[in-house]
Amino acid sequence: MAVKAATTMDRRTGVALWRQIADRIRQGIAAGEFGEGGRLPPETALAERFGVNRHTVRGAIAALVQEGVLRAEQGRGTFVERRKRLSYPIARRTRFSEGLRDQAQDRRGHLLGETREDADTRVAEALGLQPGAPVLRVETMSEADGRPVSCATSWFDAARFAGMGEAIAETGSVTLAYRRHGVEDYFRQSTTVSARHADVGDLAALKLAPGAIVLVALAVNVDVEGRPIQFSETRFAADRVELAVAE
Amino acid sequence: MAVKAATTMDRRTGVALWRQIADRIRQGIAAGEFGEGGRLPPETALAERFGVNRHTVRGAIAALVQEGVLRAEQGRGTFVERRKRLSYPIARRTRFSEGLRDQAQDRRGHLLGETREDADTRVAEALGLQPGAPVLRVETMSEADGRPVSCATSWFDAARFAGMGEAIAETGSVTLAYRRHGVEDYFRQSTTVSARHADVGDLAALKLAPGAIVLVALAVNVDVEGRPIQFSETRFAADRVELAVAE
DNA sequence: AAATATTTGTCCGTATGTATT
DNA sequence: TAATACATACGGACAAATATT
Numbered sequence: 001m002a003v004k005a006a007t008t009m010d011r012r013t014g015v016a017l018w019r020q021i022a023d024r025i026r027q028g029i030a031a032g033e034f035g036e037g038g039r040l041p042p043e044t045a046l047a048e049r050f051g052v053n054r055h056t057v058r059g060a061i062a063a064l065v066q067e068g069v070l071r072a073e074q075g076r077g078t079f080v081e082r083r084k085r086l087s088y089p090i091a092r093r094t095r096f097s098e099g100l101r102d103q104a105q106d107r108r109g110h111l112l113g114e115t116r117e118d119a120d121t122r123v124a125e126a127l128g129l130q131p132g133a134p135v136l137r138v139e140t141m142s143e144a145d146g147r148p149v150s151c152a153t154s155w156f157d158a159a160r161f162a163g164m165g166e167a168i169a170e171t172g173s174v175t176l177a178y179r180r181h182g183v184e185d186y187f188r189q190s191t192t193v194s195a196r197h198a199d200v201g202d203l204a205a206l207k208l209a210p211g212a213i214v215l216v217a218l219a220v221n222v223d224v225e226g227r228p229i230q231f232s233e234t235r236f237a238a239d240r241v242e243l244a245v246a247e
Numbered sequence: 248m249a250v251k252a253a254t255t256m257d258r259r260t261g262v263a264l265w266r267q268i269a270d271r272i273r274q275g276i277a278a279g280e281f282g283e284g285g286r287l288p289p290e291t292a293l294a295e296r297f298g299v300n301r302h303t304v305r306g307a308i309a310a311l312v313q314e315g316v317l318r319a320e321q322g323r324g325t326f327v328e329r330r331k332r333l334s335y336p337i338a339r340r341t342r343f344s345e346g347l348r349d350q351a352q353d354r355r356g357h358l359l360g361e362t363r364e365d366a367d368t369r370v371a372e373a374l375g376l377q378p379g380a381p382v383l384r385v386e387t388m389s390e391a392d393g394r395p396v397s398c399a400t401s402w403f404d405a406a407r408f409a410g411m412g413e414a415i416a417e418t419g420s421v422t423l424a425y426r427r428h429g430v431e432d433y434f435r436q437s438t439t440v441s442a443r444h445a446d447v448g449d450l451a452a453l454k455l456a457p458g459a460i461v462l463v464a465l466a467v468n469v470d471v472e473g474r475p476i477q478f479s480e481t482r483f484a485a486d487r488v489e490l491a492v493a494e
Numbered sequence: 495a496a497a498t499a500t501t502t503g504t505c506c507g508t509a510t511g512t513a514t515t
Numbered sequence: 516t517a518a519t520a521c522a523t524a525c526g527g528a529c530a531a532a533t534a535t536t
Contacts (some may be wrong), residue, residue: 014269014310014512016523023444023458032442042501053525058502065262067328074502075532085441090492108306151489192334194489195442195460197270211262213442213460242441244336245492259522263512300514 018059019211021050025060026069026239029080040078058069067209069239071110086144087238090217091246094149094188096142104144109172112139112151112205114165116158123155126220126231134158139166140174141205149241151205154232161229174230183223186230192218193243198235207235265306266458268297272307273316274325283354287325315490334392335483337464338493341435342422343389351391356419359386359398359452361412363405370402373467373478381405385412387421388452396488398452399481408476421477430470433477439465440490445482453484460485 025040033041033197043061047054061069061078064070072078085187089099096106115137122133136158141151156176160181167177178186198212214235236243268314270301272287281287290308294301308325336346344354362384371378383405386397404412407428414424414492427435446461453461461482468477483490 005502014263015264016263018523019261022261027443027446028352044501045369055526059261059523073533075500075534078503087439127503134282144518192489193440193462193492195462195485196274196334197460199271199274213444215442226525227467238442245438245440263522265512303513306512 008023016059017052017056018063020052021046021052021057021060022063023148023211025064029069034080038080039191040080042077059203063209067117083240085240085242087244088149089244089246090188090193090243092187092189093098094219095190096122096174100144100149106146107142107144109168109171109174111143111165112137112141114138117185121153127155128226135160136164138168140168147240148206148237150200150234150236152232152234154230178229183229186221186223187225189220189222189228189233194218195238198237206235208237217243256391263306264299264303265310266282268293268299268304268307269310271297276316277486281327285327287327289324313358333396333488334491335396335488336437336491336493337438339434340441341438341466346419347391347396352390353393354389354391355417356387356421358412358416359388361385361463365401370478373403374475376404383408383411389416393405394487395453397447397481397482397483401477401479410437425476428475432471433468434471434476436467436473437468441465442485445484449482452484455484462488462490465491484494 002155002198019225020078027149028034039044039059041049042055043057046057061072064122065072068081068083070078071081086100086103096109101105116205117135117137119127119129119135121131123129124133127135136156138154138156139151140154142149144218159216164177164181167180168174171177171180178184194216195213196216198206198208198214202214203212206212208214215238217232217236218235219230219232219234220228221232223229261340263299263338272293275281278284287293287308288296290301290304293304293392296460297304308317308319312319316328318328331351334475343356347354353491364382364384365379366376366382368372370376370377370382374384383403385401385403386398387401390397411424411428414427418424421426425431431473442460443463444476445453445455445461449455449461455457462485464479464481464483466477466479466481467475468479472478
């Protein structure tokens with residue numbers, strides 16, 4: 001009777017084996033395990049290493065191919081699609097396209113929607129308004145070289161920034177949209193970074209696979225007089241972006 | 248014929264429905280959806296909201312009770328175990344215990360191990376050494392009020408900081424350990440933040456559940472003369488910590 | 495140039511876990 | 516509790532593309 005190889009994978013975690021293995025392969029890639037532009041071991045070898053059937057490994061590889069992490073070629077092997085993470089600077093003067101200028105040819109932002117609503121306590125506090133004050137909620141998305149980088153929800157004082165969404169849509173730039181409202185310059189006052197699993201909205205906006213991670217940055221921008229002009233929650237695709245804190 | 252409620256849950260993701268729902272409830276708690284010390288809606292209401300059977304919701308709740316996120320009381324309801332996220336400051340002068348002083352009574356660091364190794368290109372570049380130069384690799388872990396907060400791998404120039412691990416273990420503080428090596432003050436030169444799934448080492452050190460997320464901060468500390476003295480990779484439990492960037 | 499080995503791609507069937515009714 | 520449907524995982528066999536000898 002053949003003794004079955006000890007499986008290091010848990011079967012009762014509610015996470016399918018192929019997904020656990022995909023995560024481990026992704027981590028191995030991030031750790032540089034397979035070298036520069038590296039090639040994965042054959043499916044049979046991976047199956048043995050993880051103590052699972054070859055088909056299960058194939059499921060993991062298929063998911064990573066779908067994600068764009070791997071590329072499989074019949075008869076040749078499976079290869080790592082090397083794609084360096086964009087480094088998104090967080091500084092006192094943080095502007096989307098300037099920060100990524102050297103890292104991507106094509107940077108652009110899109111307006112997804114604009115609605116008018118009443119400020120909840122969190123938004124009101126960040127913008128220095130009374131709770132319930134009218135604010136504009138603006139949904140945007142940005143991409144670099146055709147790959148979604150981030151999606152954001154921003155709140156503006158509706159009294160001061162009427163038509164901000166329209167201005168962003170026409171100029172394609174928050175900086176230029178501010179100019180139209182008499183804000184010549186602005187600064188990042190504070191940034192808080194956390195991370196969580198992408199929700200359904202993030203998955204759609206950023207074209208992510210289920211289970212993906214987003215970096216969440218809560219930020220307050222202020223004008224030259226120090227008055228808050230924008231509160232935003234930006235979700236970055238964690239496998240495509242890192243945040244560089246400049247000090 | 249009854250029309251079935253549109254399910255927002257995907258069945259082909261490799262993540263069991265009960266786990267997806269557990270993740271969404273966890274997110275809802277983080278977003279403050281159920282209020283202060285809040286009570287969850289009845290299982291039947293949750294089942295309807297998520298478009299699944301009550302049995303499935305029960306599976307999700309059972310997992311969250313196991314995690315310590317929820318507390319279920321027969322006949323009364325299911326309640327959120329209150330735990331606020333620690334806000335970990337990242338600034339030019341970043342020190343572990345000072346930053347958390349107001350947020351946790353009991354802050355402590357532990358030395359997990361120290362080894363001597365040759366610097367790889369990444370470590371060498373960060374510390375301004377030649378690749379292959381001898382460095383100390385120190386593994387540490389920190390907790391606040393008995394809950395693991397972060398674990399870190401740090402590298403020091405072995406020539407300048409011999410016995411650094413021992414000094415950290417005895418003093419329980421990196422700052423004090425530096426003093427023993429003639430470094431009276433130091434600064435954070437750069438910090439890069441990313442996020443990924445916790446690997447097996449992180450899971451053990453931080454007592455996390457499989458699939459958990461860690462915030463990864465790569466940092467370089469320099470002495471008053473601007474010479475690099477430490478390169479570190481710190482993994483924070485993303486569901487317990489947020490990083491506050493001070494500017 | 496030809497034969498062989500290696501590696502990915504596809505098909506079959508079966509057993510078990512998950513979710514609904 | 517039981518019946519049903521689907522997704523997951525395993526095992527084997529073979530085809531197709533590529534690499535090696």
